[in-house]
Amino acid sequence: MFKYLPHTHADIEAMLDKIGVDSIDDLFSDIPAKLKDFELDVPHAHSELELIKHFKQLANMNKQLVPFMGAGAYDHYTPSIINHLINRQEFLTAYTPYQPEVSQGTLQYIFEYQSMITQLTGMEVSNASMYDGATATAEAMFMCTAIRRKQREILVSETMNPNIINVLKAYAEPQDIKLVMIPQDEGHTDLKALKEKINDNTAGVIVQTPNVYGIIEDYEGYSEVIQEKKALFVINQDPSTLSHLKTPAEYGADIAVGEAQSLGVPLSYGGPYIGYMATLKKHMRKMPGRICGVTKDQDGKRAYVLTLQAREQHIRREKANSNICSNQSLMALFVTIYLSTMGKSGLYEAQQTSFNHAHYLYDMLLKLPQFEAVFDRPFFKEFTLKCNIDTDVMNNKLQKHGFLGPLDQGLFNEKDKGLVTFAVTEKRSKEEMDSLIRILGAL
Amino acid sequence: MYYGHTIFEKSQEGRRGYSLPKSEIKEYKLDEKLKRQSCPKLPEVSEFDVVRHYTNVSFKNHGIETGFYPLGSCTMKYNPKINQDIAAMEGFSTIHPYQPVETTQGLLKIYYETQKILSNISGLDTYSLNPYAGAHGELIGLMIIKKFHKDNNDLKRTKIIVPDSAHGTNPASATVAGFESVEVKSNKDGTVNIEDLKKVVDDTTAGIMLTNPNTVGMFEKDILEIQKIIHEAGGLLYYDGANLNPILGMARPGDMGFDIMHINLHKTFSTPHGGGGPGSGPVGVTKRLKKYLPSPVVRKAGDLYLIDYKDEDSIGQISHFYGNMGVVIRAYAYLLTNGKERLPEIAKMSVLNANYVKESLKDVYKLPIEGICKHEFVFDGLKDESIDVRTLDIAKRLLDFDMHPPTVYFPLMFKETMMIEPVENESKQTIDHFIKIMRTIAKEAKKDPSILKNAPYNTPVRRLDEALAARKPIVSFKDYTDSLKED
Amino acid sequence: MKTPKALYYTESHEWVKVEDGHAYIGITDFAQSELGEVVFVELPEEGDEVSEGNEFATIESVKAASDINAPVNGVIIAVNEALEDSPELINEDPYENWIIKIELEDESQLENLLSAEDYEKLTK
Incomplete structure (x- = not known):
């Protein structure tokens, strides 16, 4: 007997009897003998005590550092109640809400999630989530080519996080979508270059703000250029900054996407995170993923249901624009509870603190001879400096003191060697920043 | 209805659910032209409001720990704590x-x-x-x-x-x-x-x-x-x-x-x-x-x-x-x-369970494919085809007995597909209960199909108007409040 | 099932009604009943060309999506915009509620289509 398998010998005998076979082996007689001839070479079964001990050892092999790095993953505060609520089995163990009568819980939080994402981005409709910010951006690219049909070229800003660009490249290749880079002007997507590159074959234009250097991009005048060619405007934006910054809708975007990890989701070594995607109603039927809508039940009671399902792979099969089925539903609940708990003022306050602290650190580091300013551009919680010392030496030193140092942009792009990008959230105290400044000043 | 509200309907201006440390750092100013024009309408609720709200929301879901969940092709097994x-x-x-x-x-x-x-x-x-x-x-x-x-x-x-x-x-x-x-x-x-x-x-x-x-x-x-x-x-x-x-x-x-x-x-x-x-x-x-x-x-x-x-x-x-x-x-x-010792047991018990359900119900439900199955199998509606009841009706009636229905209408090979996967963690006693309920439902169908056609009765909501949702999509709280104004 | 006599039909369940050299195209009663409650019609644009056997619109119901193919070649001179807001009109009267009106390119193509009688046999 085993704790996850309830069958007693008597049960097994009675069941075999009902089936009309003599042994369990008879249930596998359809598998050719040749295929059964192998030896499993996997670890032996662990008891719970052994398991915990083993994982404690594994956990201890990782060093918990205080991050001054972001680069797509941000160390924001997570209210304690979130984990208690998302671990309720009704949320945790259910599957996709195909039987809406017993899935109103999942459907309601998806509806609330969609409502919050549309509030943040200013867009009209959000889906129920995507795998991560990078794949959400790739799906936005497919939306552009699905809506424009004949146009197969996508313009991508060079100031985007290179990992997102890499994902776009991998997704574009099998469909022969052509990616054309828009160069930067001192750390900002170059509008002049956009005007030069955009043409009748352009299906969409994808940009990111704050960008890979932490710079807040200003898209005044972009949508006019893009609309003139009937192309779609896609803005990838860290949604936490939307407490303050001009929204994708205000800039005239057709699609807003991004990584919503910054809404309190733990770092967890890169996942699970959650991508978001929102668009205008006119593009809604080309949007991938699940969408929840309000309806009534037969007694007239308000209820929620997955809607516009005819877009999806299980109905459209080879004609679907996307193959996405499951997304990151539980992480959508995470974000929904985060935004409910922090609310209107909490999100603003946390982000304002991140903004203040980042600017404080920026000012203080520029007083040190080890650092120089590179861009004269506004930033939010992440900023880039020129570093006059060896970045490996610096980061090793910081690590010894328990800090995760800034991102070395040289790892992303050879031409950016010597540039480093710090991230500061509301979680970084003045003591931590002053300690960082002292260590760096002594190098 | 109170507990059925959205979090937005529980919002009260000025209420808070969080606490953040006081910062000694002075306030820096963001350039006005980069600021958004309107404030996002996020809820304003207390911490306890949030906890009670989502606890009540969770009650409207059927999870694996709630009850039997034989959703074919999805392998709804126990998720160890x-x-x-x-x-x-x-x-x-x-x-x-x-x-x-x-x-x-x-x-x-x-x-x-x-x-x-x-x-x-x-x-x-x-x-x-x-x-x-x-x-x-x-x-x-x-x-x-x-x-x-x-x-x-x-x-x-x-x-x-x-x-x-x-x-x-x-x-x-x-x-x-x-x-x-x-x-x-x-x-x-x-x-x-x-x-x-x-x-x-x-x-x-x-x-x-x-x-x-x-x-x-x-x-x-x-x-x-x-x-x-x-x-x-x-x-x-x-x-x-x-x-x-x-x-x-x-x-x-x-x-x-x-x-x-x-x-x-x-x-x-x-x-x-x-x-x-x-x-x-x-x-x-x-x-x-x-x-x-x-x-x-x-x-x-x-x-x-x-x-x-x-x-x-x-x-x-x-x-x-x-x-x-x-x-x-x-x-x-x-x-x-599980280790080397238990992994094959998982396969064996899942196959045993599936075949047991199949053999125990094939006299009342139509079994289009005979023979030993693996972890799942399909029925094609009721065996008695003269009864005017569809697989959808059977699925909805199962909800009244705190069971999640099987996968329905997939694969497309049969008209009234019901795909059943009773995973290895389910005991003979749970499965016997499911079999009993499936038989009860088949009897109800014969006696009075309307019992099934109007099901479910005991769920948080009853059958939904899916066409209404798709024709006039209300996909955010803002859409919802706008739709009330129109009415 | 209604199958008006004066119309031409296709095996993929579209109908064609000819009036003064123009043709109206829609879907049959049989098609609407198979689809169930229609929730959305994706319409083409005026001026688009359609060609025999190729899709020009998509009709969605709650749980299905169906491409609508052109029975004959032509250029679209009107689309039934009422379907944008009230897709259910297709269910209410599939013959009154046409989808597109086209300028026929070649009337002889009509000869390849099914008569009401033949179509009725097909759907029996």
Whole structure:
């Protein structure tokens, strides 16, 4: 007997009897003998005590550092109640809400999630989530080519996080979508270059703000250029900054996407995170993923249901624009509870603190001879400096003191060697920043 | 109705649910022209408001711990609690993905060891754990097929063969990966029709996508012949791991001749489905395809685990970081708990349960495919076809008995499909109860079909008007308040 | 099932009604009943060309999506915009509620289509 398998010998005998076979082996007689001839070479079964001990050892092999790095993953505060609520089995163990009568819980939080994402981005409709910010951006690219049909070229800003660009490249290749880079002007997507590159074959234009250097991009005048060619405007934006910054809708975007990890989701070594995607109603039927809508039940009671399902792979099969089925539903609940708990003022306050602290650190580091300013551009919680010392030496030193140092942009792009990008959230105290400044000043 | 409110309807101006430390740092000002014009309308609620709200929202869901959940093809097995505790350990949850590898050896070891175990269980060479879900894994697998043929300069291979009984994701993934999908007909028992396969295979075949056992739970007995036909034609075989549970430790896709496969960790390896994610869809390949796996790759050099980004042959990067590590940790814990000793038991008990349900109900429900099934099987509505009741009605009536219905109307091979997968964790007593209820429902159907047609009665809401939702989409709280104004 | 006599039909369940050299195209009663409650019609644009056997619109119901193919060649001179807001009109009267009106390119193509009688046999 085993704790996850309830069958007693008597049960097994009675069941075999009902089936009309003599042994369990008879249930596998359809598998050719040749295929059964192998030896499993996997670890032996662990008891719970052994398991915990083993994982404690594994956990201890990782060093918990205080991050001054972001680069797509941000160390924001997570209210304690979130984990208690998302671990309720009704949320945790259910599957996709195909039987809406017993899935109103999942459907309601998806509806609330969609409502919050549309509030943040200013867009009209959000889906129920995507795998991560990078794949959400790739799906936005497919939306552009699905809506424009004949146009197969996508313009991508060079100031985007290179990992997102890499994902776009991998997704574009099998469909022969052509990616054309828009160069930067001192750390900002170059509008002049956009005007030069955009043409009748352009299906969409994808940009990111704050960008890979932490710079807040200003898209005044972009949508006019893009609309003139009937192309779609896609803005990838860290949604936490939307407490303050001009929204994708205000800039005239057709699609807003991004990584919503910054809404309190733990770092967890890169996942699970959650991508978001929102668009205008006119593009809604080309949007991938699940969408929840309000309806009534037969007694007239308000209820929620997955809607516009005819877009999806299980109905459209080879004609679907996307193959996405499951997304990151539980992480959508995470974000929904985060935004409910922090609310209107909490999100603003946390982000304002991140903004203040980042600017404080920026000012203080520029007083040190080890650092120089590179861009004269506004930033939010992440900023880039020129570093006059060896970045490996610096980061090793910081690590010894328990800090995760800034991102070395040289790892992303050879031409950016010597540039480093710090991230500061509301979680970084003045003591931590002053300690960082002292260590760096002594190098 | 009070508890049915949305969080927005509970909002009161000025209320707060959070606390943040006071900062000694002065306030910096953001340039006015970069500021948004209006404030996002997020809820203003207290911490307790949030807790009570989402607790009540949760009551409107049926989870695995609520009751029986025989949803075919989804493998709704128990999600062990200990795996939740482990994944939440601070030594995992607080680690930044760009920390130097010397400071993340524990996580990298989990990644590496998990892929090694998955390789052994499936008979393939190496896995990437980067894909986020089953469908994502499929897409990555097909990208690998594409790259393989491209590298061989075999550019005319543009078609992926998919059985007509396959899940909709298979053809959809083929399209997204830039292929054309071609259907191969199934035999009456859902297995691939070899004669038809021979007809559709040619030098434009890039590969075939199969599940084994297939979507109706039958083992593809001719798999060795199928692999021969495809390989001799120069194509590759892709295994959709949705149905891996019943062959754990009993047979391996690699030995059947499959070149590439994905595994749904949230099905076979018990990680929580989460209401539809986060899942994880590791992709495994044979040795000759290893170089195409997505970037980055986790590798072991001596005693050190490393992350490699630049590999010319790779299909490239398909995730921002390394996949859903939190999900991988849970699956690794499950693999260790079961170990070599228990993995084959999982397969055996899941197959025993499925056959037992099938044999116990086939006198009242129509069994279109006779014979031993694997982990799941299908009924095609009630045996007595003179009764005017549809599978949908049976499914809705089951809800009144605190049971989640089987998968309905999939696969499309039969008109009234009901696909039942009673996983290995379910005891004979639970299953006997399900059998009893299914018999009760069949009796009700004969006595008075309207009992079923008006079901469910005891659920948080009753049958919904789906057409209303699709014709006039109300997809945000703002839409909802606007619609009230219109009325 | 209604199958008006004066119309031409296709095996993929579209109908054609000819009036003064123009043709109206819609879907049959049988098609609407198979689809169930229609929730959305994706319409083409005026001026688009349609060609025999190729899709020009998509009709969605709650659980299905169906491509609508052109029975004959031509250029679209009008689309039934009422369907944008009230897709259910297709269910209410599939023959009154046409989808597109086209300028016929070649009237002889009509000879290849099914008569009401033949179509009725097909759907029996």
